[in-house]
Amino acid sequence: MRHQSIWLADDGWGVEVIDQTGLPAQCQIRRVASVGEVLGAIVGGVVRGPGLISVLAGYGLALAARRDPDIVPVMTAWHALSATDPRCPRLRGVLDRMREVLDVTPPAERAHRAYMEADAIAAEELAGNLAIGRHAMGMLRRVGAGGGDGKPQTLLLAAEPGWLSSVGWGAASAGLFLAQEQVDLRRATGGVLGEDIAPPQVVTIGPLAAWEMVEAGIPHSPCDLDGALDLVRRGVVERLFVAAIRASARGDVLVPAGTGDLARAAKVAGAPLHVCLPAAAINWQALGPGTITAPGTDILPLSLITGFITDRGPVAAEADALLDRFPDHEPMSIGELPAANDA
Numbered sequence: 185m186r187h188q189s190i191w192l193a194d195d196g197w198g199v200e201v202i203d204q205t206g207l208p209a210q211c212q213i214r215r216v217a218s219v220g221e222v223l224g225a226i227v228g229g230v231v232r233g234p235g236l237i238s239v240l241a242g243y244g245l246a247l248a249a250r251r252d253p254d255i256v257p258v259m260t261a262w263h264a265l266s267a268t269d270p271r272c273p274r275l276r277g278v279l280d281r282m283r284e285v286l287d288v289t290p291p292a293e294r295a296h297r298a299y300m301e302a303d304a305i306a307a308e309e310l311a312g313n314l315a316i317g318r319h320a321m322g323m324l325r326r327v328g329a330g331g332g333d334g335k336p337q338t339l340l341l342a343a344e345p346g347w348l349s350s351v352g353w354g355a356a357s358a359g360l361f362l363a364q365e366q367v368d369l370r371r372a373t374g375g376v377l378g379e380d381i382a383p384p385q386v387v388t389i390g391p392l393a394a395w396e397m398v399e400a401g402i403p404h405s406p407c408d409l410d411g412a413l414d415l416v417r418r419g420v421v422e423r424l425f426v427a428a429i430r431a432s433a434r435g436d437v438l439v440p441a442g443t444g445d446l447a448r449a450a451k452v453a454g455a456p457l458h459v460c461l462p463a464a465a466i467n468w469q470a471l472g473p474g475t476i477t478a479p480g481t482d483i484l485p486l487s488l489i490t491g492f493i494t495d496r497g498p499v500a501a502e503a504d505a506l507l508d509r510f511p512d513h514e515p516m517s518i519g520e521l522p523a524a525n526d527a
Contacts, residue, residue: 187399188352189236190243190306197250197299199243203230204348208395216240219248219261226268231463233303233349234429234465235309238274241265242305245282246298253294257418258286271476273430273467278305312462315495317358320425320460322492324384338420341383341404342443342449343427343460345392356427357396360386364402384423387415409442416449424450424457427478429481430460432470432514434503435492444482447489456490463495466506468513 189199195228203214205228214230216222222244225231231240248261266279282301289297292421324339346354353361363383370378388394394406407415415421424446429438437459439447450457470476473483489501499505507513 187396188398189346189348190231190239190351192243192299192303197247199240199247201225201231201236201240202348204345204392205229206489207348208391216244217247218251219244219264222247223264223268231346234269234272234274235313235350235355235462236348237268238272238278238464239302239306239309239351241275242278242282242302243270243299245279245286245293246302249286250295250299253291255286255291255294258294259283269478271467271478273428274462274464279462281305306351308463309464310353310465312495313353313355313358314348316355316460316462316493317353317360317362319495320359320458320493321362322362323458323498337384337422338387338415340387340389340416340421340424340446341393342389342412342424342439342446343393344388344390344440346363346396346427348392348396349427354396354427355462356425357393357461359425360397360402361400364400368401387412387421409446409492413442413445415451416446416453416455419453419455421453423451424454424455426457426459426484428459428461428465429478430465430467430476431506432476433458433466433468433507434471435486435488435489435501435506436470436473436476437461438473438476438478439482439484441480441482444488447482447484451488452457457484457488459484459489459492461492461494463510463513466510468510468512 193200198215198217200213200215203212206212216225226237231237244265245261248258259391262279269275285301286294343356346357366379388397388404388406389412397404431437447457467476485499491501492499496509499509
């Protein structure tokens with residue numbers, strides 16, 4: 185693993201994160217040691233991205249249990265953390281999972297058990313995005329080979345940022361990082377190990393995505409959203425990788441503002457658009473876009489998506505394709521929905 189954005193401090197209970205507010209000019213580590221500091225880091229933009237925020241929230245409940253293992257203050261922390269983004273399936277999934285564990289754990293063991301569960305959640309977040317990257321590798325090999333003339337295609341990475349917004353692998357950029365590791369390994373061993381992958385020409389949007397590419401040694405061309413849109417419209421970009429904030433069970437995808445314009449331009453230009461989508465980011469009770477929307481974002485309908493790359497492999501951009509690939513996440517019927525006071 186090249187990078188890490190969140191970890192336990194040397195004392196074994198404090199949590200340390202990379203402060204994204206100082207990047208790309210300065211990389212600083214911020215320590216959070218209370219629920220209040222976790223909330224401040226989320227609201228203040230020290231940590232960004234639903235994956236990283238959800239993992240930090242899990243550790244936030246562990247910090248709450250360490251300070252006072254009684255279930256009342258722990259649940260007070262649960263409510264405060266869930267209020268930061270009530271519609272985020274990843275955040276709600278993590279907090280509900282932590283609550284279920286803490287509910288059945290004796291107070292004397294609650295803090296220790298909370299840290300164990302938060303560690304497991306962080307490891308699963310890491311593994312999920314790494315799996316997406318591995319599934320994307322085959323696609324990148326084809327992209328790197330070009331259209332038969334040997335010239336690498338130009339790929340637009342519409343994700344800002346990548347691994348910084350997760351634990352250590354970004355959903356949309358993990359494939360690029362894995363490909364670069366193969367190139368580095370081949371160079372370091374004189375061609376004995378590693379694959380000879382012809383990397384695509386990568387265009388990134390925003391300073392943090394560019395910083396990540398520089399840190400990994402991945403050749404890229406940075407630009408802003410307007411510049412990326414111009415490249416797509418002119419046909420320079422031949423393929424797009426998009427990171428989803430969240431999605432409905434039928435494949436409507438919530439993305440940062442401006443990504444919708446990129447997707448529509450890609451549709452006109454005939455450039456495939458692939459959404460990198462962890463299962464944890466899917467709201468399995470949402471069968472349409474109405475319950476996943478958020479201010480300052482766009483919704484991508486299935487008509488603009490070529491396909492999904494999930495932690496279980498590629499999925500077609502069809503209404504029930506995600507449900508078919510994840511049968512263990514069948515949506516609840518109306519009668520099974522929790523009561524309002526249980527939500």
